[in-house]
Amino acid sequence: MKKIVLGIILLLGINNIKAQSDMVELLAVGKLEANHLIGNYASPFLETFGNNLNNGWYTTAAPLKTGRFTLTIGGTASFVPKDKQSFLINPAEYTHIKNLANDNTSITAPTVFGDKTPITDLFAYYDNGNGSILKKRIPLKGTGFNFSPLPVVQMSVGLLKGTEVMIRIIPKLDLGDYKANYFGVGLKHDIKQWIPFMSKLPFDLSFIGAFTNANLDMKGNNFLQVEASINNPMGDIFNNQTISFSSSAWNANLAISKKFSVLTLVGSIRLSHYKTTLDLKGNYPITTLDSDGVKTITNIVDPIGIESSATNIGFNGGLRIKLGFIALFAEGSFVPSGYSSATAGLNIGFFN
Secondary structure, eight states: OHHHHHHHHHHTTOTTOOOOOOGGGGGGGOHHHHHHHHHHHHHHHHHHHHHHHTSOSOSOSSOOOTTOEEEEEEEEEEEOOGGGSEEEEOGGGOSSEEETTSSSOOEEEEOTTSOSSOOSSEEEEEEOSSSOEEEEEOOOOOOSOSEEEEEEEEEEEEOSSSEEEEEEEEEEEEOSSEEEEEEEEEEEEEOGGGOTTTTTSSSEEEEEEEEEEEEEEEEOSOSSOOOTTSOOTTTTGGGGOEEEEEEEEEEEEEEEEEEETTEEEEEEEEEEEEEEEEEEESEEEEEEEOTTSOEEEEEEESOEEEEEEEEEEEEEEEEEEEETTEEEEEEEEEOTTSOOEEEEEEEEEOOO
16 A cells, blocks of 8 residues: 555655555455545545645736736645544444454554554454454554645636636656546636726735646556465456546635735635545455464455545635746635645746
8 A cells, every 4th residue: 555655646746745654454454444444544635635736726816917927836735733643443343453452442543644653552353253363463654744745836827808717737647557637727807897896996806716636547466465375266366456546626716915016915715625535446365364264365346445525615815026027925724624724836927
């Protein structure tokens, strides 16, 4: 699983977070319980990735004039609150998960953004009913980071009637076992021009909306291999292992800004939504015991399918400093019921 998560991170540009936890061990608890456990462990990553897609779309409420354009290069990061850095595992809720004492004492475990020191008292148990028990340690640990970054690269072009179009795109990658695509489009429109009593007031007021979609598919036969020294009567059926990662997000904003010479201040209220899914498909071998207490291979088909989604209202505030053909910007977003974030970078191009 480390290779899987690292693949997602590298191909989608999240190069500051390392997948420290070898989550393949979690498949030893079976499909149902692995989905529940991995869902709790990985959900902050899925949520912050979707949240990041909605960030950094604008640095001013003023649309570019017709024919003018800018290139935005920067980064955004969602901050993971304390209650999302760990979760509680109650062995009484599981069949194959136990603590070291083999009782129902709950275990506090890190999420992907939790403590990077692995917990040592979490085990997968298999009992064949004849007194033979297979106990396998699950070394669950986090990254030690409490934020989730994502790069931002965007082109913006001014059209007619106070309208600006914004595009984020990574050309579709097809590298055999690796397929990925990333596309986003946004629209900014000056609404003050349509309100007679506001049209001459010294500030800008716009509606801004954007949609983003990102996908990654990875195929390989080494995500989870048959344990060494165990007979494998199933042959090469485990060569079809695939991971599928998908995230889509949209946001709608009412933004206001005021320009003071080289300085622009901007604020907005935002309605946003994201949905992110992570699926492991194909055949995966886990080690269990047969009726004689001998280790054997059990096949789990399509073991993981987890999803995180949310709709939030948030508030943004930021500033931009224009220096000729370059502008520096920074902004923060506060989301009472979700993930707050920060974005910074530079614009290059022909400004208003």
